[in-house]
Amino acid sequence: MSKITKRGITILSLKEPAASRPVVDFPEKDPDSVDSSSMEKMWKFDDNIQLSLDELLPAARDAGIVDELDGELLADKLERAALAVRAARAKQLVPVYMIVDAAEHEHYGSAAWAVLREFPKETARGLSFAASACGCDAANVGFSVRMTRKERFTLQIKTKLKVFKSRPTYPSYHNDDNRFEIRFGVQACLALYYAVEFGDSQQSTVITVSGDSVANPQNVRVAVGTPIRDVLRFCGLITDPNYIIIGDTMTGVCCTDDHTLVTAGISCLLAMQFRPRVEKPRSCVGCGRCISACHVNLLPFEIARRVDNMQYERLPRLLPQDCDNCGACSYICPSGIDVAAKVFEARQNSSTVLLKWGNDIVL
Numbered sequence: 001m002s003k004i005t006k007r008g009i010t011i012l013s014l015k016e017p018a019a020s021r022p023v024v025d026f027p028e029k030d031p032d033s034v035d036s037s038s039m040e041k042m043w044k045f046d047d048n049i050q051l052s053l054d055e056l057l058p059a060a061r062d063a064g065i066v067d068e069l070d071g072e073l074l075a076d077k078l079e080r081a082a083l084a085v086r087a088a089r090a091k092q093l094v095p096v097y098m099i100v101d102a103a104e105h106e107h108y109g110s111a112a113w114a115v116l117r118e119f120p121k122e123t124a125r126g127l128s129f130a131a132s133a134c135g136c137d138a139a140n141v142g143f144s145v146r147m148t149r150k151e152r153f154t155l156q157i158k159t160k161l162k163v164f165k166s167r168p169t170y171p172s173y174h175n176d177d178n179r180f181e182i183r184f185g186v187q188a189c190l191a192l193y194y195a196v197e198f199g200d201s202q203q204s205t206v207i208t209v210s211g212d213s214v215a216n217p218q219n220v221r222v223a224v225g226t227p228i229r230d231v232l233r234f235c236g237l238i239t240d241p242n243y244i245i246i247g248d249t250m251t252g253v254c255c256t257d258d259h260t261l262v263t264a265g266i267s268c269l270l271a272m273q274f275r276p277r278v279e280k281p282r283s284c285v286g287c288g289r290c291i292s293a294c295h296v297n298l299l300p301f302e303i304a305r306r307v308d309n310m311q312y313e314r315l316p317r318l319l320p321q322d323c324d325n326c327g328a329c330s331y332i333c334p335s336g337i338d339v340a341a342k343v344f345e346a347r348q349n350s351s352t353v354l355l356k357w358g359n360d361i362v363l
Contacts, residue, residue, distance in 0.1 A: 124159035126189035
């Protein structure tokens with residue numbers, strides 16, 4: 001079930017019971033053994049470490065850190081963040097905020113919550129490295145979370161950073177004329193901390209394993225390169241899934257090969273017996289729900305109509321490149337149209353004149 005709000009939509013949370021369970025390791029370690037090096041890493045902090053951008057970027061690149069929010073290399077995002085901060089100061093534009101997005105606004109994912117509960121100080125330290133290197137004001141650095149007031153206060157005391165309450169809708173972020181936000185994943189900031197302090201590469205990722213075919217939904221710390229089939233077997237399967245989704249239901253992609261390997265940046269893995277969306281697409285009824293759901297204020301139905309009519313030369317004025325492919329327009333469409341896919345096609349082809357013959361595209 002979903003409901004339109006002023007910006008975005010509300011969706012049903014299916015995070016439990018995984019969200020309430022601690023992170024487990026794959027394969028599961030002996031609970032009686034204690035890794036002394038891990039304990040040393042957990043509490044090693046040097047507040048005097050301040051890196052320049054030229055020093056931080058090689059550390060992020062050498063560690064191969066991928067941001068789980070968008071699958072981009074963290075080093076590339078840091079470069080853009082530094083440019084945005086410099087431009088804002090030079091031209092006296094709106095302030096730039098650097099935010100760790102731990103909202104987990106899709107149906108199943110809770111990996112960010114689990115990691116933040118386990119390593120709040122380390123995650124905050126990684127964000128501080130990024131903010132200081134990019135020249136972002138300390139007052140504009142913090143976390144975006146879905147927590148109670150008491151939990152937000154506790155997190156603020158532990159991390160000594162601001163904690164912002166995220167919107168209760170999907171997506172939890174939106175355009176704000178009063179500030180420009182650059183968002184990073186919890187696991188990316190944690191990996192940056194380990195890269196700076198210890199020279200570690202990103203060799204593992206915490207994944208929410210869930211879905212209607214999973215017997216024991218939980219958050220699992222998995223080494224990069226592990227077959228997803230082994231991860232699903234570790235959590236147990238009620239029945240063989242008809243669909244395996246890498247990512248969450250709104251932005252994930254179907255995987256047809258369960259031998260696919262886990263890569264850095266994956267934070268959710270679903271084994272589903274039934275598809276989340278089963279409606280047969282019908283013609284657009286012009287209800288305008290996709291417009292209300294779009295958090296970047298686009299006209300998704302109009303963009304889709306231009307694509308269907310091959311009017312590519314008219315697409316640039318509709319700004320399809322502003323779409324971040326959140327999928328809210330497709331989710332809310334009563335006709336079952338994959339509007340987001342059409343907007344994505346427009347974003348790819350808005351500067352190219354194409355002719356479509358059947359399933360063929362001719363330049």
